[in-house]
Amino acid sequence: AVVLLASEKNGAGVKTDSASVGGRISYAVTKNFKLVSELGYSQYKPEGGETAKLTKFTFAPTLSVGPDFWTRPEFRLYVTTAKWNTAAGNVTGQAAFADKTSGTSYGAQVEWWF
Numbered sequence: 001a002v003v004l005l006a007s008e009k010n011g012a013g014v015k016t017d018s019a020s021v022g023g024r025i026s027y028a029v030t031k032n033f034k035l036v037s038e039l040g041y042s043q044y045k046p047e048g049g050e051t052a053k054l055t056k057f058t059f060a061p062t063l064s065v066g067p068d069f070w071t072r073p074e075f076r077l078y079v080t081t082a083k084w085n086t087a088a089g090n091v092t093g094q095a096a097f098a099d100k101t102s103g104t105s106y107g108a109q110v111e112w113w114f
Contacts, residue, residue, distance in 0.1 A: 002040075018044035028067030036060040036076065050087035057081050060109070073112035080105050 022040025
């Protein structure tokens, strides 16, 4: 789980307050196969601006060298769905989502610590 509260000022003295909350759960189906999911919510409000909001959910079938939560390396296939408000703008940075306030993406990820 993660909880983040922040209040920052940029070089021009503009204050931005932000908050995020979320978490990841992992269920070991077998010794080397897990089902992993994440849920998160973030928002930030620049001084004098609108509050930007983002909610996301990810589901990831995962191959791992062991069943424990912290065991690495892991290989995941994931699908993420997200929803954001217009104040958040194009949070993806991708042209396909330029005029959207929700989207789904998918891919593969390797997590390896050393």
